[in-house]
Amino acid sequence: MSTEVDIILRKYKPGRREDLIPLLQEIQDDNGYLSEDTIIKVGAFIGLSTTKIYGLATFYDQFRFVPAGKIQIKICHGTTCFLNGSQAIINKIKEETGLMPGQTGRDGIFSYDIVTCMGGCNNGPVVSVNGEYHPHIKPEQLPELIRKLRYIIEND
Ligand code: FES
Structure with missing residues (x-):
């Protein structure tokens, strides 16, 4: 077969x-x-x-060697997003999830990757959550976003 x-x-x-x-x-x-x-x-x-x-x-940082989490977060670290503060977003995601880029948590809920451009440069920094874009994201928005996403998965 x-x-x-x-x-x-x-x-x-x-x-x-x-x-x-x-x-x-x-x-x-x-x-x-x-x-x-x-x-x-x-x-x-x-x-x-x-x-x-x-x-x-x-x-090539786009390859993943473990299955992705139920929630896949992508953080743009392209030039425009970088100039608009994507490093602070990356730091906050690490802090909130305990994960490094390309990793999936042991509970299988989150994985995140750093990407180089998502085509939304005017709206940076941009984060995508399972393909849904979050423009102009600020680090202080992330704890609430992560909490809500975790809640949705755990209560699904
Ligand atoms: S550089 Fe981030 S969307 Fe283009």
């Missing part, structure tokens, strides 16, 4: 190292993250060791 990863692999030619990043992106778009089994399978397909693939993939 074919897995979703096998179906994606069929679109590519084996042994082409230049396809590695687009291939990993497509698998992650489909599965939400790159599991260890996926890395092994892709390594065999492309002809690279798993160590080499992890090394290359971790260079």
Whole structure:
């Protein structure tokens, strides 16, 4: 039986190292993250060791190696958002969730990632919560937002 990863692999030619990043992106778009089994399978397909693939993939900060939380927070740290205070937002998210970018909490509720531009530069700093944009966000808004989101998940 074919897995979703096998179906994606069929679109590519084996042994082409230049396809590695687009291939990993497509698998992650489909599965939400790159599991260890996926890395092994892709390594065999492309002809690279798993160590080499992890090394290359971790260079690109968009790849995730653990499943995302139920609430996925993305914080834009692109130039405009940076100039508008995104670092204070990043610090506050760490403080509130205890997580580093790319991590998922043990309770599976939150994960967060830092991204480079979400196309809303005039509204920075921008945070997205499961795809919903929160423009002009301020650090002091985050504790309440996190509390509400946690409540929704825990009482769902
Ligand atoms: S730099 Fe943050 S949305 Fe563009």
